[in-house]
Amino acid sequence: MKNNILSFDIDQLTQYFKDIGEASYRVNQVMDWIYKKMVWEFYKMTNLPIKLREKLEEDFYIYIPKVLNKIEEYNTIKVLFQLEDKEIIEAVLISHKNRRTLCVSTQVGCSFRCNFCATGLMGFKRNLSSGEILAQILWAKNFLFERGENLNNVVYMGMGEPLANYEEVIKSIKILNSPIGIGIGAKHISLSTVGLVPQIYKLSKEKIPITLAISLHAPDNELRNVLVPINKKYPLEELLPACWYYSEKMGRRISFEYVLLEEINDTIEMAEKLVNLLKNKPAHVNLIPWNKVSEFPWKRPSILRIKKFEKFLKDKGINVTLRISYGEKIKAGCGQLRGEFIGRKKI
Ligand code: SF4
Numbered sequence: 001m002k003n004n005i006l007s008f009d010i011d012q013l014t015q016y017f018k019d020i021g022e023a024s025y026r027v028n029q030v031m032d033w034i035y036k037k038m039v040w041e042f043y044k045m046t047n048l049p050i051k052l053r054e055k056l057e058e059d060f061y062i063y064i065p066k067v068l069n070k071i072e073e074y075n076t077i078k079v080l081f082q083l084e085d086k087e088i089i090e091a092v093l094i095s096h097k098n099r100r101t102l103c104v105s106t107q108v109g110c111s112f113r114c115n116f117c118a119t120g121l122m123g124f125k126r127n128l129s130s131g132e133i134l135a136q137i138l139w140a141k142n143f144l145f146e147r148g149e150n151l152n153n154v155v156y157m158g159m160g161e162p163l164a165n166y167e168e169v170i171k172s173i174k175i176l177n178s179p180i181g182i183g184i185g186a187k188h189i190s191l192s193t194v195g196l197v198p199q200i201y202k203l204s205k206e207k208i209p210i211t212l213a214i215s216l217h218a219p220d221n222e223l224r225n226v227l228v229p230i231n232k233k234y235p236l237e238e239l240l241p242a243c244w245y246y247s248e249k250m251g252r253r254i255s256f257e258y259v260l261l262e263e264i265n266d267t268i269e270m271a272e273k274l275v276n277l278l279k280n281k282p283a284h285v286n287l288i289p290w291n292k293v294s295e296f297p298w299k300r301p302s303i304l305r306i307k308k309f310e311k312f313l314k315d316k317g318i319n320v321t322l323r324i325s326y327g328e329k330i331k332a333g334c335g336q337l338r339g340e341f342i343g344r345k346k347i
Helices: 010-019 025-036 050-059 118-122 130-146 162-177 197-203 221-227 236-250 268-278 303-315 336-342
Strands: 066-073 076-082 088-096 099-103 107-109 124-127 153-156 189-193 211-215 254-260 283-289 319-322
Touching (some): 099 130, 124 162, 189 197, 197 236, 236 254, 268 283, 283 303
Parallel strands (some): 099 153, 153 189, 211 254
Antiparallel strands (some): 076 088
């Protein structure tokens, strides 16, 4: 049976070449073709002996998912991919000045059911393999290459909870970060989690100091239990110490994602609570005005309310960035494009 070579990490490839009696430098050669030159047919890997190309052809394939739909608006392109088993995932490519950032999915659907998120409504289908995660990145790298541009950042913030698919996600990050893989520096890789505390401690041992982003969305347990139900298992008094531990070990500040919902979490009372949680901590807050998902009763706040909330945090010394997305057409926000395309039925 053939394997998808994108799901093989450096150790597995080294072992493979050893098993077939080839030198270990073949790993670098093959990875260079796949991840740097973006050549995805073994017969085109011209610095390999023909016999070896045939052997690779026999044992492996490279699967780049089919693009079902691509919607471009402002500085954002949403891509809907079909996987080998016909499951559908999405990735988002964002251009800002000379930076190109790809947001990748890590699962088909998601089991965490955050109460503002389109992906959560679909339920969970399966984890993506590291090869399926890397294939999204390769597609984007190639797409940008054809436009004369480079991919600079990758964020694990698309469909799914990355830390619930820990092994495959880490495997993909290692190839993404490796100089013989895609070669994107740890500072340019971010991973967003709802706050799976044991996995955050595990991640702090990985020695790749990526940016950790926490889907916070509420500054107290009472509201967070509603918006992000996993908070009942890992409440703020457990989550925040895990974040500060990660920050200390990795020397990175923590990003806190905060989706703004009118009259729910955008009041000055909530802003005060947020300041109390994060004041004098290595923290950065990303404020994200909510994009409507019809199944939820929430409203996107007015720009006046958004600015007031942002100013309050800034005045109290919190590092904050307002991330306005123009997502009406592209349905920005995790899972929203896929939901529109296939119908937001449970999977
Ligand atoms: S916000 Fe993330 S973790 Fe929560 S339901 Fe959506 S995809 Fe899952």
